[in-house]
Amino acid sequence: xxxxxxxxxxxxxxxxxxxxxxxxxxxxxxxxVGADSRQVYRHMDIGTAKPxxxxxxxxxxxLVDVVAPDEPFSLGSWLELAQQALDDIWSRGKQPLxxxxxxxxxxxxxxxxxxPKVPPQPELRERLEARDGxxxxxxxxxxxxxxxxxxxxxxRRRLIRALEVxxxxxxxxxxxxxxxxxxxxxxVIGLRLPRDELYxxxxxxxxxxxxxGLVDEARRLLAMGYSRGLPSMSGIGYKEACAxxxxxxxxxxxxxxxxxxxAARIKTETxxxxxxxxxxxxxxxxxxxxxxxxxGVLEASERLAHQWLGLPGALTHGR
RNA sequence: GGCGACGUGGCCAAGUGGUUAAGGCAGGGGUCUGCAAAACCCCGAUCGGGGGUUCGAUUCCCCCCGUCGCCU
Numbered sequence: 035x036x037x038x039x040x041x042x043x044x045x046x047x048x049x050x051x052x053x054x055x056x057x058x059x060x061x062x063x064x065x066x067v068g069a070d071s072r073q074v075y076r077h078m079d080i081g082t083a084k085p086x087x088x089x090x091x092x093x094x095x096x097l098v099d100v101v102a103p104d105e106p107f108s109l110g111s112w113l114e115l116a117q118q119a120l121d122d123i124w125s126r127g128k129q130p131l132x133x134x135x136x137x138x139x140x141x142x143x144x145x146x147x148x149x150p151k152v153p154p155q156p157e158l159r160e161r162l163e164a165r166d167g168x169x170x171x172x173x174x175x176x177x178x179x180x181x182x183x184x185x186x187x188x189x190r191r192r193l194i195r196a197l198e199v200x201x202x203x204x205x206x207x208x209x210x211x212x213x214x215x216x217x218x219x220x221x222v223i224g225l226r227l228p229r230d231e232l233y234x235x236x237x238x239x240x241x242x243x244x245x246x247g248l249v250d251e252a253r254r255l256l257a258m259g260y261s262r263g264l265p266s267m268s269g270i271g272y273k274e275a276c277a278x279x280x281x282x283x284x285x286x287x288x289x290x291x292x293x294x295x296x297a298a299r300i301k302t303e304t305x306x307x308x309x310x311x312x313x314x315x316x317x318x319x320x321x322x323x324x325x326x327x328x329x330g331v332l333e334a335s336e337r338l339a340h341q342w343l344g345l346p347g348a349l350t351h352g353r
Numbered sequence: 354g355g356c357g358a359c360g361u362g363g364c365c366a367a368g369u370g371g372u373u374a375a376g377g378c379a380g381g382g383g384u385c386u387g388c389a390a391a392a393c394c395c396c397g398a399u400c401g402g403g404g405g406u407u408c409g410a411u412u413c414c415c416c417c418c419g420u421c422g423c424c425u
Contacts, residue, residue: 047390072390082390110387138389147386154387184384189393192385199387211386265388273390302379307390313383 038124038218041339042069042132044140044315045225046308048236049327052085054225055133057332059093062129062339067119068097069134069143072269074112075103077255080248081271083239096123103255103266110149112139120218129343132220137314144220144321150199150210158201162194173197178206221342223335224315224322236304240271244297249275270303 043051043058055066068074072082076099085095096119101107116132116139123130134140142149162170170193175182177200185192199207227235252275260267262276278296291299315322325334340346 070390071388106388108387109389113387136389138385142386145386149386152387159388186384186393189384191388191392195387207386213386265391268388268391270390303390305380309381310383310390314385314389 039343040120040130040132040144040218040220041342042140042144042220042222043225043335044069044133044137044222044322045135045327046227046232046311046315047083047135047304048232048239048308049225049227050331051133051135051225052083052089054223054331054335055131056085056089056093058335058339059129059131061336062131062343062345064129064131065094065096065123067116067123067130067132068095069112069116069132069136069139070098071107071112071136071139072266073098073134074100074107075266076101077103077258077260078251078266078269078272080243080246080251081269081275083243094128103258103260104264106154107266108154109138109142110151110153113142113147113149116143124218135311137311141314144216144222146214146216148210148212148214150203150207152199152202155198155202158198159194162197163190167193170194170197178208180208181206221338222322223338224319224324225327225331226317226324227327232308233305236308237301240297240301240304243271243300244293249278249293249296252276253279270307271300274299274303 041058041062041064043055045051058064059066066085068085070082072078073084074097075082078084084098089095090098097112097115100115101111120130132140132143141147167187167190170190171182171187174185174193174196178196181196182193185196187193196207199205199210203210248271252272255267255272256262256276256279262273267273267276274291274296277299278291278293280290317324323338325331325338
């Protein structure tokens with residue numbers, strides 16, 4: 035039997051990945067595996083554009099709502115869960131659909147990154163964070179010149195991770211950072227839109243999120259005890275909603291953003307996000323089969339999927 | 354019509370008679386192996402227009418244009 039094939043749907047935010055995936059899942063007897071670093075958090079629904087209950091009833095979803103907002107989560111945890119989910123889906127004879135805009139997660143899985151098995155060490159990090167940048171950089175340069183060259187002197191976060199791996203394993207992070215091709219095939223559909231139209235859709239969606247109660251959602255999270263400083267709360271939308279609430283007399287004191295300011299900021303931040311996603315999902319990437327978002331995506335994607343999976347119904351028209 | 358103020362890259366905004374005219378935002382490009390919607394890196398202007406003064410003007414003077422405010 036041929037190696038199983040994973041179909042992935044990637045692309046910038048607000049491009050319709052979720053809707054497409056749900057439809058495709060229905061037609062391919064598939065299940066969805068989320069590759070989204072923000073939809074993993076429970077209670078963060080509106081701001082992450084999480085699949086709706088209807089979406090989730092229409093197709094099984096994995097890797098959505100898997101941790102509480104104050105639980106640590108990272109690439110390593112995601113990879114483990116994703117691999118488990120894939121095995122599970124395949125074992126039941128279903129077709130997995132990897133869907134999401136977190137480029138790091140997607141490529142780490144498809145390229146088989148062997149992430150150093152060193153979970154974050156809170157105490158160690160705290161200690162390292164207290165040090166100044168130059169000393170961190172010097173040390174990385176001493177123990178792991180290639181990593182130092184790649185990371186550069188200014189990126190404290192990654193310098194600290196490099197030292198963390200070194201201290202825990204006794205070997206430089208570069209030693210661990212390898213790739214091993216996964217035991218499955220993968221095919222990637224990329225959804226794309228012209229920049230100006232993408233921005234327009236983002237803006238509309240942000241307004242819709244606010245209408246749908248994004249600020250209340252943030253208020254609720256704060257009330258549950260999830261503080262502004264958590265990584266999960268640094269997500270676009272929540273960050274700004276909290277800044278808005280900070281000026282709300284009922285929540286506290288201080289200067290907050292007006293709702294309009296918050297909305298504007300969420301929009302431009304999301305524009306930036308889509309640009310960074312663009313760096314992970316490049317137009318020239320030969321692995322990605324690009325499809326214009328909007329009219330006809332479903333048909334085009336289904337045709338591709340049938341072709342790739344060797345299913346009847348889409349063979350006649352060339353590749 | 355008069356008086357006053359202002360006119361610096363798409364927007365906001367420093368600044369000096371003389372090295373390559375701060376910075377922020379927006380925008381564009383990029384890095385990426387356990388925080389990734391994070392973190393980090395790179396990219397843009399000759400200073401409204403025209404005359405002067407000066408060795409030299411974005412910075413001083415004059416005129417024009419424009420904007421804003423006040424006044425008649």
